[in-house]
Amino acid sequence: MDSELKNILRDHLLKNHSADELRRWYDPLRLTMNSEQTELSVVFPHAFFSQWFAGSHQERFEQELHAFFAAPVRLRYGTNGSSAKAAQTPAAGEDDVRTLDYPFGREFAFSSFVQNNKNAFPIISAREVAKQTDPTFNPFIVCGPSGSGKTHLLKAMANELARNHGRENVFFGSVEDLLHLYEGECGGDAMKARAQVCGYTFLLVDDLHLLKGHRDFQSEILTLFDSFYDARKQMVFGCLGNLPSYDFLDPKLKSRLEWGLIVTLAEPDLEVRIACVERFCRQKQLGLSRERQLTVAQRFTDLRFLQGVLLKLYAYKEFVSTEFSDSDFDRIIAQSDDGARGDVDPQTILDVVAAFYGLSLGDLKGARRHHNIVRARQVAMYLSRDILQTSYPALGRQFGGRDHSTALYAVKKVRTLMAEDVHFKDQVETLRKRCLADD
Structure with missing residues (x-):
């Protein structure tokens, strides 16, 4: 039974890990499930392997286990020659048993937060705060632009704190959630709501910028802050933009918030x-080519909206067709709007440019090389690239099946002409505004 479980789990792990990876860190493990199917023992070959595993693979392994069992399961670790003892983290006690549960969403974990060096400091800081028993950085504040992953990071911290200290000790919610607790659940009884919130050991509040519309509630946030701070209980806040720019905050509250450690997430780059x-395509087995992956990543800069576009592509694959034609893919992408481009699609740009230059769509997509037609075609390619972030191969396809190098040359040519000719630059900007207004 144990070997069968290990093989089945290995097949599950292969969805997100290569066979070579699993040979290094998974195959040496010995797994044993109790008869009630409620507790899994994981035995390492030796203590050094245990330490290496804890620092390199434990978090992702536990996240995968939770997805595999789809229910809370207790987890015990041990080494050969000793009985498996309760899984430990630096914050856990000697007799704790770790439960594989993600009460604030299985997808929200440190291991699933995609990062590069630009966000290394905020992520490392959040991990440290989540495992400390005595709050050193209190409050801990995560700032950043919309779609940078602030909520993901706060929920990852909440999940880690809940697993180490118990779900009942962690409050996570937005400013609006707090207001609902005060005005809805507690019927406007501020003392009752305050006592309920102060009963938690950890307070994580997202969307602090919403206090701008609820200035009267700032005094209550200040009271909660003082209560948690005096009791040496950890507070974490999420802020859109930069906290120092919050001129709407009560000076006392703003001063207290600035006592803590403030980290800023960078806008997700390409x-x-x-x-x-890539991770979404691997997990959902969404067979997008490298070119199409680049197209999606280049066009949609907000991570939330990017996730929505990928879900739309996944739904098409599941419900309509397992294969994407070029026209299917381009249509789905064109219909997706990230909130920054209005209702602009490739056809809108073609129509605007054709009308401006007095040409037909056939002229823009055709093979004619008249100077006026070539210039209009290049401008249309430039606008498609500038507004929609269309990839160069996709641009080539849209304009009569041309090579991507032709599209690349066209965009560079227009940029050069705009730098050299003010009149031409004004002309292109006028067309850009028409495209954005034409909905």
């Missing part, structure tokens, strides 16, 4: 977005 797309 490297991070590509990694997110």
Whole structure:
């Protein structure tokens, strides 16, 4: 039974890990499930392997186990020659048994937060705060632009704190959730709501910028802050933008918030977005080519919206067709709007440019090389690239099946002309505004 479980779990892990990876860190493990199917023992070959595993693979392994069992399971670790003892973290006590549970969402874990060096300090800081028993950085504040992963990071901290200290000791919610607790669940009884919140050991509040619309509630946040701080209980806040720019905050509350450690998440760059797309495609077995992965990652800069676009592509694969034609893919992407481009799609840009230059769509997509037609075609390619972030191979396809190098040359040519000719630059900017307004 134990070998059968290990083989089945190995097949599950292969969805997100290579066979070579599993040979290094998974195959040496010995797994034993109790008869009630409620507790899994993991035995390491020796103590050094245990230490290496804890630092390199334990967190992701536990996340995968939770997904595999789809229910809370207790986990015990041990080494050969000793009985498996309760899984430990630096914050756990000697007699603790770790439960594989993610009460704030299985997808929210440190291991699933895609990062590069730009966000190394915020992630490392969040991990340290989540495992400390005596709060050193209190409050801990995560700032950043929309879609940078603030909520993911706060929920990852909440999950880690819940697993180490118990779900009942962790409050996670937005400012709006707190207001609902005060005005809804507690019927406006501030003392009752305050006592309930102060009963938690950890307070994590997201979307602090919403206090701008609830200035009267700031005094209550200040009271909660003082209560948690005096009791040496950890507080974590999420802020859109930068906390120092919050001129709407009560000076006393703002001063207290600035006591703590403030970290800022950088806007996800192309490297991070590509990694997110690759991971989604691997997990969902969404067979997007490298070119299509790059197209999606280049066009959609907000991680939340990027996730939504990928889900739309996944739904098409599951419910409509297992294969994407070029036209299917381009249509789905064009219909996806990230909130920054209005309802612009490739056809809108073609129509606007054709009308401006007095040409037909056939002229823009055709083979004619008249100077006026070539210039209009190049401008249309430039606008498609600038507004929609269309990849160069996709641009080539949209304009009569041309090579990607032709599209690349066109975009560079327009940029050069705009730098040299103010009149031409104004002309292109006028067309850009027409495209964005034409909905």
